[in-house]
Amino acid sequence: MLDPALAQQLSAYLTKVVHPVELVSTLDASTASGQLAELLDEVAALSGGRVTHVRTGDALRRPSFRVVREGTDVEVEFAGLPLGHEFTSLVLALLQVGGHPSTAPAELLDAVRGLGGEHRFETYFSQSCQNCPDVVQALNLMSILNPGISHVAIDGAVFPGEVEERGVLAVPMVFRNGELFGQGRMTLEEVVARLDAGAAERDAERLAALEPFEVLVVGGGPAGSSAAIYTARKGIRTGLLAVRFGGQLLDTMTIENYPSVEHTEGPRMAADLERQVRGLGVEVVTGQVAERLVPAPVPGGLHEVHLGSGAVLRARAVVIASGARWRTLDVPGEDEHRNRGVTFCPHCDGPLFVGKRVAVVGGGNSGVEAAIDLAGVVEHVTLVEFADELKADDVLQRKVRSLGNIDVLLGTATTEVVGDGSRVVGLRHAPRAGGEATVLPVEGVFVQIGLLPNTEWLDGVVEMTPSGEVVVDARGATGIPGVFAAGDCTTAPWKQIVAAAGAGAGAALSAFDHLIRTSAPAASDADEAAARA
Known part of the structure; x- marks a missing residue:
């Protein structure tokens, strides 16, 4: 079922499994069950004995299977075929159930372990949905870490009766204890914040205690990522603020026009960018919304970005790369039926x-x-x-x-x-x-x-066009010293990934130049005399 290159890649990943894993399947005579059995047999065969396939499940949904850490209650469940974009969710489930640690921040993992109560999650996905894996992987991880949490990821195409009965008209759609919990992309941080009333307050306190940045980038798409990479590589203390890392990349299926990259998918590029940004020591703040920019009161002073949580981030220079979002019809009935058709x-x-x-x-x-x-x-x-x-x-x-x-x-x-x-x-x-x-x-x-720029938080602060695009010059500078902008939220004519990345790099270099010029020591009388001579 898996092509040779993918099978070889999976075999290498499975060497990271520490604890023996069982794939406990519940099958019937359907074609989908036959395909699932073939997939699970192949996974087991590639594992070098670390994973076994056992056909003794008694789940209500057929076909389905549980990924179980042998001899424990640690498990996640899939109903249907975790192929397409969800194949990565299966691989992560195998690794994490098998004892390979998550790369999520330690404080976030501790917050998951500390959640009380019983939470039975069900997520409906489609194999072609690039937004679904984030949700599936977050809830899978939570069910592995916390015994009070369970999760089953359900392929809607395999269970059309359930989809019809529960009114699932958009994916991912998540139910908790039988009630609708959420629709659309959700990060691990967002799920935890909804379940833990104190999480948002603790996060706001942590952010408020951060030292001022030299450069704060607002936005985690190609423009923001590129800006953060350029400033971090110059040894500048850099922060990056984004609701979700990746921006519109997360909604882009196929990318075939980025130089040196013949083909990739948006979520994969976003993950690669996040890995690179974090690896350079950038302080990445996600799950937070920028509500207001307060420019520095004096040249060379600190700009402030006020967040919806009440926290305030400060920086000597700011790069605005807040991107854009889908434009809506703004007609009666649209909002009421979003995700319901x-x-x-x-x-x-x-x-x-x-x-x-x-x-x-x-x-x-x-x-x-x-x-x-x-x-x-x-x-x-x-x-x-x-x-x-x-x-x-x-x-x-x-x-x-x-x-x-x-x-x-x-x-x-x-x-x-x-x-x-x-x-x-x-x-x-x-x-x-x-x-x-x-x-x-x-x-x-x-x-x-089309798209609308995410710039409402800048109203009355920087110059913008009637459509809400931030006006910038050739250097990415706004009319406010120390505030720069790049990407789809600006007047740049080409809304393309490579153009946004280039603009982000340019804005970062301009921010670096601004920092040099505003931090240089004042010239002495001797310096001025030497310069005149």
């Missing part, structure tokens, strides 16, 4: 709409690519574009028009997402030029209408 990720959530009718709103490259992608999964796609023509590349337009299960509506305004109280049932639209509105019967609405 309204979604922004065709790769993640497309498999949940197999055999259904959906709409894609947006005629640019992302919208047309989404329609093409979904056409191979769903029954029918209607592509809705406000303008009188599609804005996507010609090759994409030719492809979308060649597919028999895609209709294209041009010059059409989306006016409402229609629901039945629990899920989407239609999309109301009308001719842009005026005319009667009609309701298109659909069960899913995929919004693909």
Whole structure:
């Protein structure tokens, strides 16, 4: 089942298993069970005896399996096939159940061990979802560390009845003790904070005690990572603040235009960047939201970034790299049905709409690519574009028009997402030029209408365009001495990974130059006389 290169890689990883591991499967006569049995047999064969496959499980879901540390209660559970993006979750589960330590911060691991109560987690995922592994891996680790926590990761495609019954229309979707716990990407820090009321307060106290940074980078995408790497390598005390490390990389399936990297996936690049940043000694602060920038009161003084938790981070220079997020339709019914039919990720959530009718709103490259992608999964796609023509590349337009299960509506305004109280049932639209509105019967609405910069926290502080982009010069400088910006949150014309990384490096070099010039000792009379001579 595994290709030779992947099998060789897995075999090398399994040498890190310290304690014997059992894969206890519960199977039936289905094709999925046969595939799962083949996968588990292959994993065991590659382990050099460290892992064994036992077909004696009695779980309710079939096919499923438990990864068990032999002779203990330490285990995690998968229902379905952990392939695609979830294969990494399986590998980590094998290593961590087998005794290989997590690389998460020690204080965070201690917080997990200290959680009280019983927490039975269930996470629905799809193999094509790049957001799901973060959640699955966080909850798996928690179940390994704390005996009061259990977790089962469920492949929604293998259990469509459950998906329908529980109203799972977006992944990842997490249930705790039978009740909805959360939807979308969540980090280990975020899950712990929700379960431990004192975690946020303790973290705020820790952050408040930090010494001022020489450079504080706000944002953990390509621009922010690059800026932090450049300043850290110059020996500058650097901090990096991000809600989640990786930015839009976490939502990018395929990257094939980054120099020297023929092919990678966004989450993998984000993980590589985080490893590099942390390895350089950068103080990485995640799970925190920047709420306000207070510029230094005097030249060369300390700028302040105020956080939602109440903590304040200080630095002599700040690099703003807060990126952008998906633009919303801002029509009635959209917010109420988010993750209940309204979604922004065709790769993640497309498999949940197999055999259904959906709409894609947006005629640019992302919208047309989404329609093409979904056409191979769903029954029918209607592509809705406000303008009188599609804005996507010609090759994409030719492809979308060649597919028999895609209709294209041009010059059409989306006016409402229609629901039945629990899920989407239609999309109301009308001719842009005026005319009667009609309701298109659909069960899913995929919004693909561009990006908005994450700059609300800078209102009234730095100069911005009407669309919220930070105005910068060729050096990445804003109008405030010591405050620089880079990437998709700025006026830079090209919203690309390599462009953002380059801009982040440039802003970092500008910040370094600013620090040199504002920390140089004042010239003495003798120095000035020598200079005049």
